[in-house]
Amino acid sequence: MRIKFIIFLVPTIFFSVAAVAQKIDRSEVKPAMTEFWDNEPEVVTPGETYGAPPSDAIILFDGTDFSEWLSKDGGEVEWALDEGAMTVNPGKGYISTKKKFGSIQLHIEWRAPADNNKEGQAGGNSGIFLMERYEVQVLNSHENRTYSNGQAASVYKQYSPMVNASRPKGEWQTYDIIFTAPTFKKNGAVENKAKLTVIHNGIVVQNAVELDGSTVYKGTPYYIPHGEAPIMLQDHGDLVSFRNIWVRALR
Numbered sequence: 588m589r590i591k592f593i594i595f596l597v598p599t600i601f602f603s604v605a606a607v608a609q610k611i612d613r614s615e616v617k618p619a620m621t622e623f624w625d626n627e628p629e630v631v632t633p634g635e636t637y638g639a640p641p642s643d644a645i646i647l648f649d650g651t652d653f654s655e656w657l658s659k660d661g662g663e664v665e666w667a668l669d670e671g672a673m674t675v676n677p678g679k680g681y682i683s684t685k686k687k688f689g690s691i692q693l694h695i696e697w698r699a700p701a702d703n704n705k706e707g708q709a710g711g712n713s714g715i716f717l718m719e720r721y722e723v724q725v726l727n728s729h730e731n732r733t734y735s736n737g738q739a740a741s742v743y744k745q746y747s748p749m750v751n752a753s754r755p756k757g758e759w760q761t762y763d764i765i766f767t768a769p770t771f772k773k774n775g776a777v778e779n780k781a782k783l784t785v786i787h788n789g790i791v792v793q794n795a796v797e798l799d800g801s802t803v804y805k806g807t808p809y810y811i812p813h814g815e816a817p818i819m820l821q822d823h824g825d826l827v828s829f830r831n832i833w834v835r836a837l838r
Contacts, residue, residue, distance in 0.1 A: 687816050718768060
């Protein structure tokens with residue numbers, strides 16, 4: 588008897604919901620009732636070409652100087668500057684932005700050295716650290732196999748890219764990154780995890796993935812409460828170059 592009762596009840600429920608929906612009177616509902624006119628969006632002028640900064644962008648590197656950057660010890664940057672690009676000076680350490688950021692849209696272009704014949708993780712290795720702790724990997728991943736969550740455009744040791752969109756070493760590559768900063772409760776517990784979207788050479792390879800914490804080389808990631816922090820570029824000992832770096836703060 589129980590089985591028969593369930594079979595009889597389910598169609599009745601669906602019929603009742605449908606009947607209620609049909610009885611809703613929409614005669615007094617006007618289109619204007621669901622139109623928003625307050626808080627008109629700010630006008631932002633797009634860049635003239637792909638990768639060009641929009642009008643509200645903060646220019647972090649235009650190829651002329653290191654005015655927006657500091658070395659790991661807070662002094663002047665000792666990386667090379669040539670032909671509109673900055674290049675890692677092995678042994679001189681990470682560099683970081685003078686400004687601190689939370690949620691952002693970041694555009695950055697990078698190039699693994701053409702004459703680097705090393706393989707795996709030695710193939711033109713660097714990294715982009717958002718808020719100084721969440722790393723998007725930079726690596727020559729064109730015909731260069733390594734662990735998938737450590738190749739180019741991976742969220743290092745957390746998420747492999749959905750596809751490998753890498754150009755050959757020696758060619759310029761682009762990352763467009765949308766980063767949502769984590770939030771924390773008063774007791775330090777995570778309220779909302781950080782999220783990352785990465786577009787590599789125009790192809791979505793990370794789609795709003797939730798991070799389990801800061802990047803760690805050994806072990807599992809974890810969160811420590813923090814506020815806004817600089818963007819860092821990694822010195823991993825390889826002659827990786829960067830250019831055309833700009834950022835938009837997201838509300």
